[in-house]
Amino acid sequence: MAAGAGLAGAASPASASVSAEPSPTRSGVLVDTTVCIGCRSCEQACKAAHGMPTQGPEAYEDDAVFDAPRRPDSTALTVVNRLEAERPFFLKAQCMHCDHPACASSCIVGAFTKEESGAVVWDTSKCIGCRYCIVACPFQVPAFEWGKALEPRIMKCDFCAPRQRDGELPACVERCPVEALTFGPRDELLRVAHERIKRSPGKYNPRVYGELEVGGTSWMYLSARELAGEALPKLGTRPAPGVSESIQHGIFAYFVPPVALYSLLGFLMWDAKNGPREGGE
C-alpha cells in the first residue's frame, strides 16, 4: 500500500479538488483577428525560434495554403487559417496556455507545468508517449510525432518560455508587422480588450474568447463575430480538469475509501468463514 499512501500524499490537501491557482502576474497574448492580415510571418518566426525547418518567402506569399484548414502539428507549432465568412478573416491557432491546463492535470507522469509566466511547458525527460494529454486538451493542441520509433515528442507552442526568461518577446509577437498580437500581463490585456470593444462596439463581438473558457486562458481572441462553436470550440467556463479531479479526490480522499473497503471485505471474509454455515454451502 506504500504507493497508494504516497498517491494520496502526492495530491494536495483538503480543498485542492482543482489545480493550483495560476500566478496573478502571468502574461498572455491578445490576438485581434480584425487586425490580422494573414501574412503568416508569425508561423515563420515561430519555426525559426524553435529550430524547425522553414520555407522560403515565396511559400509564405502563396494563398493556396488557406484553401484547407490546418492544425498546429509536430512540424508547425502555430498556423494561421483563413475563415470564410461574409468578410473572411484570419485566425492564428496555437496552444492557449490555459490557466487550469487539462494537459497538465491529465499527464500520467506530470510532464506539463504551468509556469509563473503563464506558459504551459512540457518536459521531454518524463513523457512516456501515452497521448492522454491530447485526449484531454479541449483545444486539440498537443501533437505527437507519429513517425518516430524512438523518442517521439509531444509538440506544442511553449509560449517561447526560454525567450521570455531572457526578457524577450515571444517570436510571433515580435515579428507580427501589424500588431495583431499584443503581449502583456493577462489582467492588462483583458482591460485593453474590453476597452477596444467599448470604443468600437460595431466592430467587435462583445465577448473576449479565452476570458472565461475552461476557467480562462493566457491567449485570448478579439473578433468581429462570435468565435465559439465556429472557428474555435464552444466550451464552458469551468476548468476542464475540474470534474475528473474531483472524482479522483473522492475515490482517494486520504486513501480512506480504499482502506475502508479492504477492512470491510476482510470482515466479511472472516464472518463468512466463522459465522453459521448456510446449509450445503
Add this chain to the structure above:
Amino acid sequence: MTHRPTPLDAPFFTKGTVALSVLAAAGMAVMGVRLLFGLGAVTNLSNAYPWGVWIGVDVAGGVALAAGGFTTAALAHVMHKERYEALVRPALLTAMLGYTFVAFGVAMDIGRWYNIWHPLVMWNGRSALFEVGICVTIYLNVLYVEFLPVVAERFIGRVSLPGPLARWDALVDRLLRALDRGLSATMFSFILLGIVLSTLHQSSLGTLMVIAGPKMHPLWQTPILPLLFLLSAVSVGFPMVIVESLAASRSFGLKPEMNLLGELGRMTVPLLGVTLAFRLGDMFVRESFVYLREPSVPAVLFCCELLFGLVVPMRMLASRAVRESPPLLFTAAGLVVGGVLLNRIDNFIVAYTPAVAAPRYVPSPWEVLATLGCAATLILLYRAAVLVFPVVSRPAPGQGARTKYAVRV
C-alpha cells in the same frame, strides 16, 4: 463431489491452435513493425484521434473482461461459497493472462515503451491515467502471487532439474514448500488487496474519458462514468467465467459444470439489473435520451449496448431453461461479454470527437490484426497453462480426502 484441479491431458496442437498460432505470429509481426518504424507506420491514429483500438479493445476491453478474476475470488473466498472453488483457478488464470496482455498492449501503444516504468517514480495524483496505471501494475503482481501456489503445487515433490543442476532438486523442493506455506498463511491479504485494487482501477478506467469533456458524445459522457464502469465490470465477471468454462469444456471434451455455471448466471441477473438501472437513470437525469431521437451510429450502438448487452441476457438468464442448456447459457453470457466490449469501444472510440473537425478514425487492418494476434496468443497461453498446471477441476474418480501434494510419477 470432490473436485480436484489437475493438469489436463490433451495435445497442444490441434487445427484450431495452429490457426491461432498463425494469427498470433502475424499480430506479433505487426508489433515488430511498430517498434521499428513507430506508431504512424501501422496505425491510423492522428493528433485528432490519439487513441484507437489498442486502447479501446486491448486495454479497456481487456481489463473489463478480466474482471472474472476478482468477482470469483470475492464469491469463493470473501463470501466463502466453497463450492465455487472449482471456478476460481480458471478465472484467476484468465485474469493473470488478461492483465499481462493489458500491460503488453499499453507498452506497445505508448510512444516511448521503454519509459513504461516512469509512472512508478513520477507521480501525478491528479491524473486518472496515473491511478489506473499504478493500480493495474500492483494488481498484476498480486495476480502473479495468487497464482504461485498453483505453480508450487505442480512442482512440489516433482522437482527434477536437468543435468548437473539435479543436485539442487531437494533444495528447490524445500524452498517451494516454504513458499507455499508462507503464501497459504498470507493469501487472504493478497486476495483482499486484489479485490480493492480491481474496484479502484475498474472505476478509474471510467474516469479517464471524463476529462475529455464535450469531446465525448453526451450519450456516454457523465460524471458517473466511473460507477458505470465498475458496475459493468462486476456484472461481466461471471458471464466471462461461463463463456470460458463452456468453451474450455468443449475444447477438452469435459463435462461442463452446469450447476455452478447456472448459479453464476442466476447471480448475474441482479448485477445486470443494477447496471441497467444506473444507465437508464443517468440517461433520464441528464436527459441525454434526446440524442436517441434521430438515428445515428452512436444512437444505434448505444441502444445495442442496452438491449443486447443488458436487457436480453438479463431476461435469458432469469429463465431456468436457459441456465440449464449449455448453448443458451453460452449465448446469454456471450451477449453480456459482447455488450461490455462494445461499451468500452463506444466510450473510448465511438463517443470521441476531436475539438476541431477531422476525418473520422477507422482502425487500420494492421491495428486490427495486432489486436486479434494478442487475443490469439492469450488463448494459446491459456491452453498451454491448463495442460501444464493444475487449473481445471475434474470430478475425481476415487473419493476421499483431498490430498494437496500428491506425489505424482
